[in-house]
Amino acid sequence: MTSVSHPAATTWSEDQPVKMRVPWHQRLQPANLLWLFLAGILVVLIVAPMWTLVVSSFTDAKTGGWTLNNYVEAYGKERHITALTNTLKMGAVVVVLKLAFGVPLAWACTRTDMPGRNFVRYSVFGAFIMPPYLAGVGWILLAGPNTGWINRVWHSLSGSTEPLVNIFSFGGLVLVTAIGGFFLVFVLVSSAFEMINSEMEDAANILGAGPFKTAMKVTFPLVMPAIIGAALLSFLGAIALYGVPALISIPARYPVVVIQLTEFFSFPLRIQVAAAYSIPLLLITAAMLGLQKLILRRKGYVSVSGKGGERRIVKLGRWRWVLFGYCFFVVALSVLMPMFVLLLAAFSDSWTTGFSFSNLTLSNFHYVLFEHSSSQKALVGSIGLGIVAATVAITLALFIAYIVQRRLIPFSSLLAFLAVSPYVVPGIVLAIGFYAAYALPPIALYGTYTIMALAFITRFLPIAFTTSSAGVRSIHPEMEEAVRILGGGRVTALRHVVGPLLKRTLAGGWLLIFVPAAQELSTAIFLVGPTTRVVSVVLLDLSEEGELEKLAALGSLLLIIIVAVVALGMKYLGRDFMLRRS
Amino acid sequence: MKHAITYMAGLVPAFLLAAGLAGAAEMTDGEKQLYDAAKKEGSVTWYVSQTTTEFADGMCGLFKKKYAGVECNVVRASGQVIFQRLVQELQAKAIQGDLMSTNDDGQMAQLKEQGALAQFAPENLKDMVPELRALADKENYWITSGVSPLVIAYNTKLVTEAEAPKNWTDLADPKWKGQVAIGHPSFSGSVGLWTVLMNDLYGWDFFKNIEKNKPQIGRSVADGHNLVASGERKVALAPLPLILSDSILKKVPIGVIYPTDGALLPPSATAILKDAPHPNAARLFENFLLGPEIAEYFAKDYRYPLRAGVPLAEGMRPLSSYKTKSIATADGIKKLPEVQEKFRDTFGI
Secondary structure: OOOOOOHHHHOOOOOOHHHHHOOHHHHOOHHHHHHHHHHHHHHHHHHHHHHHHHHHHOEOOOOOOEOOHHHHHHHOOHHHHHHHHHHHHHHHHHHHHHHHHHHHHHHHHHHEOOOOHHHHHHHHHHHHHOOHHHHHHHHHHHHOOOOOHHHHHHHHHHOOOOOOOOOOOHHHHHHHHHHOOHHHHHHHHHHHHHHOOOHHHHHHHHOOOOHHHHHHHHHHHHOHHHHHHHHHHHHHHHHHOOHHHHHHHHHHOOOOHHHHHHHHOOOOOOHHHHHHHHHHHHHHHHHHHHHHHHHHHHOOOHHHOOOOOOOOOEOOOOHHHHHHHHHHHHHHHHHHHHHHHHHHHHOEOOHHHOOOHHHEOOHHHHHHHHHOOOHHHHHHHHHHHHHHHHHHHHHHHHHHHHHHHHOOOOOHHHHHHHHHHHHHOOHHHHHHHHHHHHHOOOOOOOOOHHHHHHHHHHHHHHHHHHHHHHHHHOOOOHHHHHHHHOOOOHHHHHHHHHHHHOHHHHHHHHHHHHHHHHHOOOOOOOOOOOOOOOHHHHHHHHHHOOOHHHHHHHHHHHHHHHHHHHHHHHHHHOOOOOOOOO | OHHHHHHHHOOOOHHHHHOOOOOHHHOOHHHHHHHHHHHHHOEEEEEEOOOOHHHHHHHHHHHHHHOOOOEEEEEEOOHHHHHHHHHHHHHHOOOOOOEEEEOOHHHHHHHHHOOOEEOOOOHHHHHEOHHHHOOOOOOOOOEEEEEOOEEEEEEOOOOOOOOOOOOHHHHHOHHHOOOEEEOOOOOOHHHHHHHHHHHHHHOOHHHHHHHHOOOEEOOOHHHHHHHHHHOOOOEEEEEHHHHHHHHHHOOOOEEEEOOOOOEEOOEEEEEEEOOOOOHHHHHHHHHHHOOHHHHHHHHHOOOOOOEOOOOOOOOOOOHHHOOEEOOOHHHHHHHHHHHHHHHHHHHOO
16 A cells, blocks of 8 residues: 555645735644744754854854864864875775675675575675674774784694784775675665666677676666765765774774864864864765766666566576675675674683683673673663664654655755755764754753764654655555545644554664664764763773773674664564665 | 861871771761762762773772762773863863863863862871872872873783893884884873873884884773783783783783883872862762772772772782882973874874
8 A cells, every 4th residue: 555656646735826825824824833843953953063063163262253273273284184085095995895795795685596695685684783893893803913813813824923914904994894884785786676677688688698798788787876876875984984993093003084083072172173174074975976966967777767577587507606605705704704703702701712611701791781880871871862863863754754745835845955964964073063063051962862862863864854755755645635634634644644654664764773873983972971871982992991802792782682673673574674775 | 178178177086097997887077978968969970091991890889888879970981081071071061070080190280270170188198108199289189099100011921021021112122013002192191191201211213113013002001901911912001000910810921021211100190170060979989089998909909009008919019119200290291292293193193
């Protein structure tokens, strides 16, 4: 029922011409008030923090007057510029790597007869659930230059004392960043592959192209928009990530923008300079979006839209095992290996000793659950913030999506634009904006859960909006009309008709927000107060003290809770809820 | 100041205190007053960079045991991070911490200058080791809450005592290439002072030479000993108590080198914030830090107890038996920003 589409769906709500003649006071009807209310919320969540960010980058910290000195201070040092160029370099390489991981896996899982497709899908899903900083810690255990497992095996095999792999390097930084985010490429490109019909591929086959030539000449060009979109998001994700650079780029001595931002956020505190320094991140993102539009506009990709036709699976023959080997390699790098060492460390007295019964212990779990001062509370805080952020974001997004889709009021597309705009704001920049706007007096939300919840809601609003919007689009308005005819208002229609019909879609979106929100680090790092710490921040502190076993235990606990919530959701939604969405 | 006076007025004979572990029954009048007021406040929030989280949690646990009804919250991060957090709160006029303990007393001096600290002379000051007491602020804006000399740790399985470095400059020996770990002066308070000391002793060439050994740079000074214990690095800059407790209590293959050119002795300092949300609980806690329970807890964990007459743990050398060096508070404040900047330039991070 939810997928009924009707040509009248878009024209239905244009029953507005009468409106032009109503006096202004009659316009203060609930729908318009709701619009104002929602616009107000979006101003608080998005416009005000970003505006404050831009303004404070031009504000003199002492006099409050207008100045360009923040920019001079932010870019006046060679080191600061290096961090910027390093970040771009890292971002570019990460994109290449993420595509190299994500695209073949997506193709293999959706369009071929490769064995173990479900295994690969589940493993990629594991990559979605594992936060990047935990994968980073896993890789420190695996590839620490002297005692990493890989290096110790290498030393004993080769007799060499030089490390084979060193995680504290540019390569290490790029690898860990890429494995922490390639699932997004997988999801986006997978759903594009699933939309293609095979007619064009058949045409290529008839004209004599083999399976690989067809794939390269027909199939991949058809999913190009999805790949470009995924590349863009990968780049944004990579340059804005905080946890992995904090763990790896400091020892690797490869400064990047987020690390430089923490310098401005250390003593003496220079929020204005931090604001000035984060403006390029925003500009880069905007430029990338422009570029994407430009590339996609020039070519026609009509065949991608809409289902239809038949999709045939490519028979790979002997190559299917080669492909599986590659998929297994990617999955091992990104999920299996780091997860395995992390769990082993969580149950070990000392992770370097390796597996033995005398080394086995539960004391790390006992420590983080009952002895450590803030981890218990942080677990509750993280899960709580995840729930609040997901619930509020989805509810808000549902209202906005409904108004936008039904075109209930003028300028509703402005709401849509605002709701998706946080997508282009890196989490750490968002946090600086929120700090500048709301942490200090007169609003003084510093150190409260409120400021973190607001920032998290903003951060994940775009996901919520795209989900809700797709859902609302799929519902025919006639059922709401029935409510209206029977005397119910818009809100009644939303609550008793649209909401229930969209339950599954909304619950899926909720999970897609809950998982990253419960692990969020970049936004949290500048906003946590002493009594509002979240697990991600506690984990980072444990890493600073070198307590990797305890860190592994706390990280595992967080993962277990998240997996439990997701498992509940999957039982309710079916296991593919994540992979079916674009 | 007022507090200090009412406090001194309530002094009871010293022998009562010296009698050892003071239960509730043996509380002094001043202590009891503070305790009652603290119970009304309900909790104390302690910003720590002086010790590890685990150790600070232990101290909080002892406090809660002695003063039932007063919660104790530990917020632990590396020195510069905690300090920045506090400055942020001062700016936001939203002080959340009640008191702060750091290994960089220069931070205290700066806070004092800003008028952010409260003046308080805890009752237990009089039982302190006089030399340690003398390291604190003369006007009682902060107390000395510990001394953890920074020394060199080495992995005893991978390095023999003969091979091990003898002094700081040995860390630049090419044989330690890829095997040294140090902290970052922009994150850690005590590493900041150590950087100042090395620069004073040997000039910036010291760091240029060490850079050639590609040291692993951590954020906190507390991870060096873990890197050595796990064998990830052979030698590291580390606080003495962490090495000793690793080696003696946890039987980890780690040993101490007391550098012949002088271990850095940063006095740890604890101060109460003027606008602390729980002023009485904070005062009760600061007094408790100098009490017999903590002295014993320190001694057990291979730290120097602050109270006179508490014996050192076995395997610990008295402070006077090896060479130590300190940085004068004013010197530290003056020189730190410059060496932090130079460090970033030399090490590129």
